[in-house]
Amino acid sequence: MKLQFNLNGCHVEIEAPADTSLLSVLRDYLGLTGTKEGCGVGECGTCSVLLDGRLVNSCLTLAAQASGRQVVTIEGMSLPDGSPNDLQQAFIQYGAVQCGFCTPGMVLAGEALLASNSQPTRLEIREAIAGNLCRCTGYQQIVDAIQSTAQKRQEVNPNA
Amino acid sequence: MERFGYIRAASVSEAVALLNEPGLKSRALAGSTDIILQFRHDPHYCDRLVDISLIPELRRIEQRGGWVHIGAAATFSDVMSNPSVIASAMVLAQACRAVGAVQIRNMGTLGGNVANAAACADSLPALICLDTVANILTPAGGQALPVSQLVTGPNRTVLPPGGLLVSFSYPVPDSGSRSAFLKLGRRNAMAISRLTVAAMGRLDEHGRVAEARLVTGSATPHIERLIVVEQALTGQQPCAELYQHAANLAVDEMIRLSGFRWSSEYKVPALTAMTARVFAQVFEVGEA
Numbered sequence: 001m002k003l004q005f006n007l008n009g010c011h012v013e014i015e016a017p018a019d020t021s022l023l024s025v026l027r028d029y030l031g032l033t034g035t036k037e038g039c040g041v042g043e044c045g046t047c048s049v050l051l052d053g054r055l056v057n058s059c060l061t062l063a064a065q066a067s068g069r070q071v072v073t074i075e076g077m078s079l080p081d082g083s084p085n086d087l088q089q090a091f092i093q094y095g096a097v098q099c100g101f102c103t104p105g106m107v108l109a110g111e112a113l114l115a116s117n118s119q120p121t122r123l124e125i126r127e128a129i130a131g132n133l134c135r136c137t138g139y140q141q142i143v144d145a146i147q148s149t150a151q152k153r154q155e156v157n158p159n160a
Numbered sequence: 161m162e163r164f165g166y167i168r169a170a171s172v173s174e175a176v177a178l179l180n181e182p183g184l185k186s187r188a189l190a191g192s193t194d195i196i197l198q199f200r201h202d203p204h205y206c207d208r209l210v211d212i213s214l215i216p217e218l219r220r221i222e223q224r225g226g227w228v229h230i231g232a233a234a235t236f237s238d239v240m241s242n243p244s245v246i247a248s249a250m251v252l253a254q255a256c257r258a259v260g261a262v263q264i265r266n267m268g269t270l271g272g273n274v275a276n277a278a279a280c281a282d283s284l285p286a287l288i289c290l291d292t293v294a295n296i297l298t299p300a301g302g303q304a305l306p307v308s309q310l311v312t313g314p315n316r317t318v319l320p321p322g323g324l325l326v327s328f329s330y331p332v333p334d335s336g337s338r339s340a341f342l343k344l345g346r347r348n349a350m351a352i353s354r355l356t357v358a359a360m361g362r363l364d365e366h367g368r369v370a371e372a373r374l375v376t377g378s379a380t381p382h383i384e385r386l387i388v389v390e391q392a393l394t395g396q397q398p399c400a401e402l403y404q405h406a407a408n409l410a411v412d413e414m415i416r417l418s419g420f421r422w423s424s425e426y427k428v429p430a431l432t433a434m435t436a437r438v439f440a441q442v443f444e445v446g447e448a
Contacts, residue, residue, distance in 0.1 A: 001165075001166065017162040018162050018164065018165050018166035018209075019162050019163045019164050019166075019199070021196070041197060042193055042197075042260075042263065042264060043350055045261070045263060048263055051266075054237070054266040055262050055263050055266055056263050056266050056267050057193070057263045057264070057267070059196075060192055060193045060196050060197070060267065061192055061196075061267065062166060062189075062192060062196070062209075064166040064168075064211070065189075065192060065211060065213065067168075109262065112262070127262075127349070128262060130261040130262070130348070130349030130350060131260065131261025131262050131263045131264065131349065131350060132261075
């Protein structure tokens with residue numbers, strides 16, 4: 001079937017079978033391999049993307065469900081010159097990236113949280129990333145990175 | 161080769177028409193978090209999915225005439241953050257919050273949870289505790305059925321073929337009512353419920369129990385209010401001994417309804433503690 005949606009701010013049109021997952025369309029049809037496939041059953045969160053601003057597992061979402069809607073992947077997070085944004089920079093700075101496989105999903109989970117809660121507590125951050133598994137870091141550094149980004153954004157824009 | 165087709169319904173009436181189109185086995189698609197996995201077990205699950213998740217009427221949550229109405233395609237995130245739900249039924253807000261993690265709560269819907277009717281479905285004990293009625297639409301017309309009658313057992317409902325769950329309605333509890341939901345899983349997040357309890361209650365002007373309700377999840381084959389427990393509490397002065405008595409009765413009911421099973425050795429002490437704790441939260445104002 002014909003699918004069209006807004007991907008990272010750009011209009012996309014493709015032809016894919018109706019039973020194709022959003023994850024497969026992103027990786028296999030559009031070549032955006034930043035979104036990872038981990039468990040494939042909605043438990044690890046590494047396939048997380050934003051659908052109309054809400055964090056979802058792209059492995060459990062049909063591409064057809066995204067038709068006519070807005071999808072943001074990790075490729076849409078970087079600054080216009082392609083360099084990491086402040087949250088991604090904080091992940092590097094705090095050692096929140098080790099093997100890196102969970103990182104795209106973690107960054108999107110962090111951005112989804114900060115979009116609705118500009119000053120989250122550590123507990124709120126932990127709840128917000130509860131659907132994203134990391135087997136390397138032990139999570140502390142990831143929570144640190146999200147928390148420090150929240151603080152820095154608050155300093156830059158106190159009204160946010 | 162496509163395993164199934166996809167079509168998006170723009171309205172409730174269109175959805176019912178599509179679900180009942182002759183010659184095609186169609187199923188409603190809402191959150192997709194369960195149904196996508198269903199196809200891996202059974203590639204012939206259906207011929208076509210009818211996406212109902214973007215029908216505005218099915219996402220609506222509103223309080224009207226002493227009832228709260230929740231569209232069947234409202235997501236767990238929608239329900240747990242809705243002011244009417246939080247004000248009237250903390251038990252339901254907490255149950256929705258207990259589901260999966262953010263990603264699942266953003267997609268998964270109340271209607272999907274009920275239609276799937278997993279024994280461990282977190283929303284079921286809360287909905288049944290609130291005496292929620294499910295509103296169903298078929299080509300023959302609408303019908304309303306209490307959720308406790310709609311869901312007859314694990315993964316079993318009496319939802320008519322081609323019927324669409326449109327909404328859920330529960331009466332706003334009497335003023336002074338408090339409710340709570342507790343979940344026991346193997347870890348704090350992303351856990352399938354091993355046991356849940358949903359409770360609601362209200363005290364009279366003398367501080368005695370005017371009304372008490374208790375529903376367990378993952379404990380009995382049919383999820384229902386445990387009337388024996390509720391009656392034992394009514395008229396009594398709330399205290400730790402009373403909650404313990406209620407907990408013992410709840411365990412007796414679980415064993416009576418389910419038999420003594422391999423998991424009972426674990427569930428008996430767990431349900432005892434959870435029942436006593438949930439009633440303490442409901443009746444001890446300021447100590448919850």
